[in-house]
Ligand code: FES
């Protein structure tokens with residue numbers, strides 16, 4: 001038995017401790033907002049937060065989450081998280097998504113990035129690109145991602 005705190009709720013999950021968080025989220029708990037892309041920490045589609053840090057859930061075992069808090073795109077965009085709400089709003093406003101497949105990972109990385117900044121700081125385009133570099137978008141929505149992250153930072157200032 002493994003105890004996991006996900007989006008503020010405690011879950012007891014029966015799975016091998018080495019099971020990647022991604023599989024438990026999607027297959028056991030039905031939280032399918034987090035996507036499987038490469039399975040090898042190369043694309044960012046599976047990004048979630050572990051105690052506020054963006055991590056790749058496809059390679060992180062549930063044993064690493066014991067006693068920590070996991071946040072997924074479902075939790076970060078439910079309106080209760082100030083930064084997540086600003087990112088979500090900016091994503092909709094700038095119509096960022098194309099096919100949408102990579103976007104939950106993009107939103108999770110953007111949210112972790114903005115939370116890591118000193119309050120009121122407006123990141124440069126280069127800083128945004130550097131923070132988002134691990135999230136691949138096959139549709140090439142990078143320009144809109146950059147605009148939306150900058151806009152969310154402005155909202156939060
Ligand atoms: S699915 Fe995890 S980084 Fe690609």
Ligand code: FES
Nearest residue numbers: 099100137138139
């Ligand atoms: S929106 Fe299609 S892969 Fe990013």
